[in-house]
Amino acid sequence: MNIVDLRSDTVTRPTPEMYEAMMAAPLGDDVLGDEPTVTKLEQLAAKMVGKEEALFVPSGTMGNQIAIATHTKPGDAIIVEEEAHVIYYEVGAPAMFANVLTWTLPSDKGTMDPTTVEKRITSANLHTPGTTLICLENTHNRAGGTIIPMANLKEYRNIADKHGLKVHVDGARIFNAAVALNRPVKDLCDDVDTVNFCLSKGLRSPVGSILAGPKEFIDRARIWRKRMGGGLRQSGVLAACGIVSLTKMVDRLAEDHANAQLLAVEIGKLNGFTTDSANTPTNICLIGTETSAEEWQAKLHEKGIWCFPVAANRLRLVTHADVNGAGVQRTVEVFAELAK
Ligand SMILES: *Cc1c(COP(=O)(O)O)cnc(C)c1O
Numbered sequence: 001m002n003i004v005d006l007r008s009d010t011v012t013r014p015t016p017e018m019y020e021a022m023m024a025a026p027l028g029d030d031v032l033g034d035e036p037t038v039t040k041l042e043q044l045a046a047k048m049v050g051k052e053e054a055l056f057v058p059s060g061t062m063g064n065q066i067a068i069a070t071h072t073k074p075g076d077a078i079i080v081e082e083e084a085h086v087i088y089y090e091v092g093a094p095a096m097f098a099n100v101l102t103w104t105l106p107s108d109k110g111t112m113d114p115t116t117v118e119k120r121i122t123s124a125n126l127h128t129p130g131t132t133l134i135c136l137e138n139t140h141n142r143a144g145g146t147i148i149p150m151a152n153l154k155e156y157r158n159i160a161d162k163h164g165l166k167v168h169v170d171g172a173r174i175f176n177a178a179v180a181l182n183r184p185v186k187d188l189c190d191d192v193d194t195v196n197f198c199l200s201k202g203l204r205s206p207v208g209s210i211l212a213g214p215k216e217f218i219d220r221a222r223i224w225r226k227r228m229g230g231g232l233r234q235s236g237v238l239a240a241c242g243i244v245s246l247t248k249m250v251d252r253l254a255e256d257h258a259n260a261q262l263l264a265v266e267i268g269k270l271n272g273f274t275t276d277s278a279n280t281p282t283n284i285c286l287i288g289t290e291t292s293a294e295e296w297q298a299k300l301h302e303k304g305i306w307c308f309p310v311a312a313n314r315l316r317l318v319t320h321a322d323v324n325g326a327g328v329q330r331t332v333e334v335f336a337e338l339a340k
Contacts, residue, residue, distance in 0.1 A: 001304045004327040008308075009173075009201040009256070009283060009320035017248065018205065018241040025240035029233050030056070031226070037236030041243050042210070048246060049174075049195050050186035051212035055221050056239055058230050060085075060172045063196035063211040064135075065093045066224040067168045070217060071133045071194070074099035078133040079120055081107045083142040086135055086170055097228070101129060109279055110140025111148050114155035121163050134160055136169040138188065139177045142310060144276070145260070145284030147177045150187070157191035167192040172209075176202055176282040179253040193217070202253050202283060202320055203245035207238050252321065256283035259319040259328045266332040270339040285317040286310070296338075303334045 005011050014022075028034035038056050046054035057063040064086045072078060078094065080087055082104040086094060094100050103120045105112045117134060124130030134156055139145045160167045169192045171177070178185035189195045194213035199205035211221055225231060232238075261277060263285040268275035274288035289296050293309035300307060300315075310316045319328070 002327070002330070003304050003306060004323055004331050006305065006307045006317040006319065006323060006331065009318050010198075012202070012204040012320050012322045014206045014241055015204060015244065018244050021240035021244050022237045025236045027234040027236040030235045031231040031233060035234070035236050035239070037243070038239040041239035041246075044243060044246055045210040046212050048185055049189040049197075049210075049212045051189065051195065052215040053218040054210050054212040055218050055225060056232075056235060056242070057209050057211055057225055058207065058232065060170070060196060060198045060200075060209040061090050061093070062225070062228055062230050063209040064168075064170050065090065065097050066221050066228065066230070067194050067196055067211055067213075068094050068100065068133065068135065069098040069224050070221045071166045071168060072098050072100050073132075075129055076100045076133070077103050077122060077129040077131040078135055079103045079105060079112075079117055079131060080135040081105060081110060081112050081137060081140070084135065084137045084170065085141050085172065086137070088142060103131065107140075107143070109146040110137060110143030111146070111152055112136075114152060114159060117156065118159045118163075121159075121165065131163075132165055134165055134167045136167065136192065138169050138171050139173045139282050139284070141172070141284065144280060144286040145173065145176065145282035146279060147180060147281050150181075153188070153191040166194070168194045169196070171195045171197040173198070173201060173282065175250050176253050176257070179250065180257055180281045185250075199242040199245045202256055203249045204321055205238070205241040205245045208242050210242070249321075253283065256319040256321065257281070259283070259323065259325070260285045260317070262328055263317055263319070263331060267335050270335055272339050273335065283319045285319070287315040287317065289313050289315060299338055300334060303338070305331050305334050
């Protein structure tokens, strides 16, 4: 049976070009600071997001947690959307590593209201913790790959500057947002201090993320990376794939978006399922299920369609390069058959 794996865009396998790049990459020891391929990737990544420097890290989770720990001190508070990956899917890491508390705010499809953000800022005194960081997520995973409007980014920046806060964006899929908006990714990073993005999702690398920001920040982030066990040696074999990701794999994300849109439109027509195709701007299609999403997952799995339930009555389908048009078509057919 042909499997259509829509569990996540992380499942993409390295391309032949990536294997060739791994073979050809000049290598060194990145902990000792002489890994030429990692350095090349970091410089390319920093340039693309418009930051002074970048740091290659093993995972998006580690990149986010390094960022939070580097921006804050124990006992600080950070403002974060209530279903953000950094708190929902990172097993309590901000409490364990940075030792910060989180002011969690509701959102409209992943975008927090700037006025609400500003009201939530507390200053350090005898009673309240000092709020020192606003943490954004673009695109927003649990909201369905939604994009933070550019005007909001500017507003968060102004609020942060007014109150002396930093802004970090968990941009695991920020390239998806950039492609959907038809803008260079740098535009989406100009108003934040630091950005973290995944090479290992739609950009098809097997492993790795990038954390980028000012040089002074990256110097301190590098220490946190070592402390967390993320200092790698001949990581040029992985960085070589990352270079292919950044130079060859960005534009094709548009195909994933078209496929997710198609799923949202077609599955939305079926009995027992609801979708919101107008709010499916990138590669994550959320499907409301009248009956248990877990039961639907099992039924779909039997037919070779793999996906995850992300709430009691919600399935998530993530499109990526290893699912082609035929796979998407088959997915729609299986949903239609089961919906009868
Ligand atoms: C996938 C993801 C991450 C990081 O994931 P890793 O699996 O640790 O690389 C961070 N934030 C968001 C929004 C994500 O979707």
